[in-house]
Amino acid sequence: MSKIAYILLCHKDPDAIIRQAERLTAKGDLMAIHFDARAPREAYETIRAALADNPSVTFARKRIKCGWGEWSLVQATLHAVEAALEDFPRATHFYMLSGDCMAIKSAEYAHDFLDAEDADYIESFDFFDSDWIKTGLKGDRLIYRHIFNERTHKWLFYKAYEVQKRLGLTRRIPEDLQVMIGSQWWCLRRRTVEQVLEFCRARPDVVRFFRTTWIPDETFFQTLVRHLVPGDQIRTRTLTFLMFSDYGMPVTFYNDHYDLLLSQNYLFARKISPEAHELKRRLGALYASENVDFQISDEGRSLFKFLTGRGRIGQRFAPRFWETESSLGRERELMIITCKKWHVAKRLLERIRQKTNLPAVEYLFNEEHTALPDLGGIQSTLEKRTRHRRALMRMLFDYHDTDRLIICLDTGALDLMQDFYSDRSRTRMLEIQCQFSDEYLIGHAHRVGLAGERTPPEVLDRLLPTIRNDVIFESDRIRDAGFTHLYRIRETDNPEQNALPLAEFLSISSETAHEIAQTPYLFHD
Template sequence: MARIAFILLTHKDPQGVIAQAQRLTETGDFVSIHYDASAKASEFAQLRAALSDNPNVTFARKRLKCGWGEWSLVAATLEALKAAEEDFPRATHFYMLSGDCMPVKTARYAHDFLDAEEADYIESFDFFSSGWIKTGLKEDRLIYRHWFNERTQPKRFYASYRAQQRLKMAREVPADIQMMIGSQWWCLRRRTIEWVLDFIRSRPDVMKFFRTTWIPDETFFQTIVRHVVPEAEIHARTLTFLMFTDYGMPANFYNDHYDLLLSQDYLFARKISPEARELRNRLGALWAQEDVQFAISNEGRALHKFLTGRGRIGRRFAPRFWEAESTLGRERTLFIVACKKWHVAKRLVAELSARDSSIHAMEYVFDEMCELPDLGGIEKTKDKRNRHRRVLMRMLFEHAGSDRMLICLDPSAFDVIRDFTGDKCETRLLEIECSFSDDYLAGHARRVGLAGEETPSDVLAKVLPTIRADMTFERERLRDAGFEHYELMRENGSPEDNARALARALDIPDAVAHELAQLDYLFKD
């Protein structure tokens, strides 16, 4: 059975560290602690006194003062790792943790998970081609030497950096290793740790190189493990659930995240807010429990992106100049049906096409990969369709040989709608307002990845009001835009009002509009 040696890097809250170590070792696992040398000596003495009688706890032989982005973080990890490898010969896996991490599964689940496959779990992506780094220094992390800390000594950091650039002091990456990058929260097998430590002893040149790289905790183990372990035995993922804000900072979890965290496909989570005492207590008690069943839905990242992104609606990149200058043509008319329930819009389009052949009607050409004619490749992906939307529509007009075309759009595609209503062609917009039950919203959340079939009901219940408010926002935004030739058709509207809206928006005969408005199955779910 798997037995885990946890490599615990901490710098504060000795009582919390003591509780974490006692909890993790209660189930037969091990803990090796590096407590930052910058912390008070009394705190470390408190740790030692409380844990000295626990045979499953050890301490790094050497304590280092650690700084974010520095080699000292890797060096501290290695000190704790060496102590664990030496003191715990029965440990089968070594798992990197911080004091802000808490289990989101039981020890039994974690052991069974690791026993199920002979593999290492570490994010390990090509440094240069993966795009893992989103902002800040990239290649310059490696090719220049970084002796100072950007956060504590910014003037020296950048003065040294710029001086090396001026003097052309860029260096080469060691030729026989492929530089990799990823999260520093890994879980490695004992054999892998032994190979890594052997590599370190045999390659002082590589060690010298990494000591002056910037943020090496995201590259050192990720590179060495990939160098010494066959690729087939590496899962390029972390077993610790963590998310980042738009500013690149780790997101915190709070008391109401308990069910969400348990439903993610991870063993631990980080960061648990220090104020979330109830969450910490519940997760702490979870580790030693038996016979707990976990329904894995894994919607956490999508939910976080959705919920934190509500305040940023309306921002967009400027269109390319050639798109801004293009037009669908003054002589053409584009009809847009905006409806959140796609099946409703599709039914309307099908019924309209059966009654009026003067309008070339399509469905959600920018929201889903509905079939289009061969247009030279621009139609191949949703990304291409949206990026070159005016060009795409102009080509569709030409291919159809028609000057009257109808497409469906989701109300969330406000930028697309605004773009077309600003074109020189005549654009007519019909919004179809639908009613949304909680059951429908729950199904919508599952369809778009905000929830899974196993998402706990209370987690889903908490997100439904946000989804409903989001749909209301999209509806109000359309109406507040003041688009010319805008009409509204309502699920709860009278057939007469809906027929008028259809006739005006789609420029169809009144008789056809009345037939469409009286369809009894149009709005059925």
């Protein structure tokens, strides 16, 4: 059975460190602690005194001052790993943690997980070919020497960098290494960390190289493990759940994230807020529990992207020059049916086709498989259709040899609506307002990836109001946009009431509009 030695790097909050060590070792696991030498000596002594009688806790033999982006973080990790190897001969796995990480599974679950596969868990993506680095320095992290700390000595950091660039003072990457990159939160087997330390002793040139790279905690272990361990024994993932905002800052978890965290396919989470006392209490009790059935849905990142994105809807980059200079045609009329329930819009569209013979296309900007003629490849992907929207619409008008065309758009496609309304052609729009039951919204969450089959009911209960408000918000945005020739039919209205806006939208007789409004099962789910 696996026995985990946790490698804990920390720099503050000694009381929390003590509780974390007691909690993780209470179930038979182990811990090696490196407490930043920049922190007060008194805080370190408090931790040592509190854990002195705990045989499952050891400390790095040497404390060093750590700085973000520096080699010191790797060196501190190596010191803690060396202490763990020496003091814990029965440890089978070494799991890297920070002071604000907490277990989101039980110890029983974690041991079973690690016993299931003989593998190392560490992100290790090719440094140059992957897109792991989104912004900032990339290759220059390696080929130039970075001696100063970018955060505490910014001017010196960039001055030294600029001087090296100007003088061409580059260096070679060790030829036998493929540099890899990934998260610093790994879980490695005992023989792997032994191989890493042995490699460090045998290859001081590699250690010297990484000492002056920038942010080596994202490359050192990632590169060496991939160099030393067969690929089929590496799982290129972290077992610690963490998310980053659009600004590159780690997302912090609070008391109301308990159910979400438990449903993720990870063993730990980072970062837990220092003020989230109830969350810490519940997660602490969870680690010691037994026979817990975890329902893994793993929708955390998609939920975060959805919820944080609500505040940024409607923003749009400047139109492409070919969009601003092109037009669907002054004499042409584009009619848009917009509805959140796509099946309702499709039923209405089919009925309109039958009664008017108007050419119509379903959700061409939302569904890849929408039936479209061959238009030279511009119709082949959703990305191409959206990017060349006006050109696509002109070609559809030409293909159908018509001056009147109906399309369907999702209510969230405000940018498309605004673009078409700004064209010299005539544009009309019909919004279909539907009722949304909880069951329908849950199904919608599953369809768009906000929830999985095993998402806990508690998570769905909290998510439903947000999705419902989102639907209402999209309708309000359409109303507030000030579109002309905007008509509405409603599920709550009878066919007689819906016939009038249909007649005006389609420019047809009231009798034909009434027949369309009486479409059987129009609003049924």
